[in-house]
Amino acid sequence: VAIKTLNPKWIEQFDLHMYSDQSKMLEITVWDKDYHNKDDIMGRCTIDLNTLEKETTHRIWKNLEDGAGSIFFLLTISGTQGTETISDLSACIVDPNEREKCVARYGFLYSLRNLKDIGHLTVKVFKAQGLAAADIGGKSDPFCVVELVNSRLQTHTEYKTLAPEWNKIFTFLVKDIHSVLEVTVYDEDRDKRCEFLGKVSIPLLKIKNGEKRWYALKDKKLRGRAKGQILLELDIVYNPVRASIRTFNPKEVKYMQSEQKFKRSIFMRNVHRMKTMALDFVEVAKFLNSCFQWESAPRSIVAFIAFLIIIYTVELYMVPIVLLLVFLKNYIIITVTGLSFINRDEEEVDFEDDDEEEEDDGKDTKGEEKKSLKEKLQAVQEVTAMVQNILGEIASMGERAKNTFNFSVPFLSWLAIFVLTVGTVVLYHVPIRYIFMAWGINKFTKKLRNPHAVPNNELLDFLSRVPDNDEKIMYKDIRPNVSLLTEADKRKTKKTS
Known part of the structure; x- marks a missing residue:
């Protein structure tokens, strides 16, 4: 209501x-x-x-x-059963030229045609193994739901089994290459809500085309392992130019996403993220202060000379060059050492969970006094939830900016390098007043040129595609349980790992 x-x-x-x-x-x-x-x-x-x-x-x-x-x-009309259905793998007729036609449609020569059509995703859902038992008899009635933002398709239900075989094929039109494919397994229950069995989230940019592999299922928060694993094969074709242009536009809003309520565990985690981010600034401040205080004479002399040279020679076009140097440094570290920043960034601090969901049926049965108290408590909860979410947004923004330079998503990092390079050339050759005039003309006339245009900030839209540290944990693969696999599957798993 x-x-x-x-x-x-x-x-x-x-x-x-x-x-x-x-x-x-x-x-x-x-x-x-x-x-x-x-x-x-x-x-x-x-x-x-x-x-x-x-x-x-x-x-x-x-x-x-x-x-x-x-x-x-x-x-959505989905979950149909029978060999005559279009989603059944056995009824799917593979045209060897179909993929070539799809690749040609998203080829570089057609980059500026239909900019909203970014790509095409094919998902094959074969089977699952070792699922949790949800029924009294030690079995489950599992079905699988495949979601890409607001597009939601599902398999039929396999009854009384912990190793269902669905053999379904689904296709999605990709509107944003930075979207995440969510595959969730539920237990069907006709008397009450379906019971969650496990889930896996796969960023589209991490898909390896044609790779048939097992994915270990995770819990609802995508932080820990759930029982079971699922066999999938994914294939995606997309146009990089259209995908890059779409990156600087607002993300598609997922409708089936409730507002985050206040939870102590989430609040404490957001405070910890803010503290971690603040410590980086504190370390920089300490370093600068040590230079001013001459705690190390050689360091202070170098810093003083560098300061004079930079101030005397600095030009506006050098600002993106400095950011490019940060990319270069991180790229050299990753290339030479073979290490990445991912493991360090994905360190997680566990806080006591308080996931108890309170359901309100809207019935006032205990009088106006209790209702008034409930409204006051709800008001306090709304304020604390707002503070919690603001802390989370600030921490996420800082982590996204940092992860851009860490090549957490190479596509986004290389796109940023390209934009900064172009920006350096433009700033060097074009006076800044003309750049600001072009920016202002675009902003002021955008609504006139396109009345349905959504106001946006290109930088924030770009950063919204970069995963923060929490999302990196959620998208991280967990090795499947090898003991449940056949010998052929074990060999494939070793090759992919």
Whole structure:
């Protein structure tokens, strides 16, 4: 229930089973909740499911009949079973020229055509092994959900097994190469909500085309191991130019993502991240202060001479050169030593978890006094949650900036190097006033040229694609349980590792 609003956001998901002998008309009704009298209908709409393509997520705006307003929802017909379905691997006819046509469509010569079409992703879901038992009989009824931002497809359910074989193939249109593919295994339960069994998140840029491999499942937070592993094969084709242009535009918002509530463990982790980031600045401040205090005469002399030379010779075009030197230093370290910054950045501090979810059914059964107290506690929780999330955003932004220079995502680091190089050339040849004029003209006329344009900051949009340290932990692979694999799978696992 959305309280006291004419523009509600429900963020709810409903899974409905379809049968061949039932109507294919889906009816959606919006009601006004009245706690004292009978609920009033505000409008309704119907959808003919026969007209919708299967195994595709449809974005639908529908005007309400018998009322005012409209409703937006995502609708997917998926989880179909049988060899005649388009998602079944056995029914999939492989055209040897199909991939070549796809590669040609996203070739460099067609880079400026349809800039929103970044690429094409194919996901093959074969089977899973060693899943957790969710039923009393020591078995589960597992099905697999594959999500790419707001596109959501799923397999059928395999009943009474811990080693399901789905053999499904799904395709997605890629709108942002920096998106993350989420593969989640659930246990179906007709009497209550589906039970979570395990999950894996795979950034699209980490996909190795045509590699059929096992992925160890993780827990809900993607920080620890869950029971079981899943066999997937991924293939992605994309246009790097379109992907680069899309990087400097706002990310697609994921609708099924609830607002983060206050939790002590998350708050303490964000404080620790802020403390770690602040220590880096403290170390720099200590170094500068030691130069001023002449704690080491040779160091202070070098710093003093460098300061005079820099101030005397500095030009604006040298600023991006300094950033390029940071990239160069890190690249040399990674190339020469073979080490990366990832392990150090992924060090995690565990805090006591308090994941207890409180459910509110909206019923006031214990009087106005308790309701008033509940509202006060809710107000305090909202403030603490806001502080927690602000700390998290600041820490994330600092970590993203640092990880840009650490080649955590090589595509983004090389893109930044390219942009800085172009910026250096432009700043050297073009007076700064002309650059600011061009920037201002673009910003002022953007809404006139495109009334539906979303206001954005290109730098923040770029940084939003760089993973922070928490995300790097979530995307990190866990080695599959070798004891569950066959000898052929073991050999493949050794090769990929």
